[in-house]
Amino acid sequence: xxxxxxxxxxxxxxxxxxxxxxxxxxxxxxxxxxxxxxxxxxxxxxxxxxxxxxxxxxxxxxxxxxxxxxxxxxxxxxxxxxxxxxxxxxxxxxxxxxxxxxxxxxxxxxxxxxxxxxxxxxxxxxxxxxxxxxxxxxxxxxxxxxxxxxxxxxxxxxxxxxxxxxxxxxxxxxxxxxxxxxxxxxxxxxxxxx
Numbered sequence: 275x276x277x278x279x280x281x282x283x284x285x286x287x288x289x290x291x292x293x294x295x296x297x298x299x300x301x302x303x304x305x306x307x308x309x310x311x312x313x314x315x316x317x318x319x320x321x322x323x324x325x326x327x328x329x330x331x332x333x334x335x336x337x338x339x340x341x342x343x344x345x346x347x348x349x350x351x352x353x354x355x356x357x358x359x360x361x362x363x364x365x366x367x368x369x370x371x372x373x374x375x376x377x378x379x380x381x382x383x384x385x386x387x388x389x390x391x392x393x394x395x396x397x398x399x400x401x402x403x404x405x406x407x408x409x410x411x412x413x414x415x416x417x418x419x420x421x422x423x424x425x426x427x428x429x430x431x432x433x434x435x436x437x438x439x440x441x442x443x444x445x446x447x448x449x450x451x452x453x454x455x456x457x458x459x460x461x462x463x464x465x466x467x468x
Contacts, residue, residue: 286361293352330357373400401444
């Protein structure tokens, strides 16, 4: 999934909750979703414009929210039926892009609206991807140690520990998801306990 598609998905998810102005969207994206912490208006507004042109969202002038002394109305964006349909289709999808590094945080933030089977496929896919990454980092660490490069080795070790922690977290989430689908009361940590 391209970066603009991930941004569109994040916007659709936010607008499913309530209409928002561009400033509010940017603030929430930066505060809630890591990949968008440095999102500029130069990236956000063209994406909003494309989404309006595609009929997924609509922008309504909100004269009551106009800053004092300003002649410009603020635009409050909201989902259209087409936007709701796209969001629903995206949330039902569990392709490999759903667990990629660039997409996973956004997909995870929308898990409340995602069915259990799809959540489980995404979590398992993410865990599989990170297992591959662990192998790559371990191999890289071995090569760096052979060169006696202590600083690069330390950086590799740090990356290895970070991925190992995420795999442990995913293992807990997967077990919770499986327990919930069996109707059991999971005794392991919940999604908010890490």
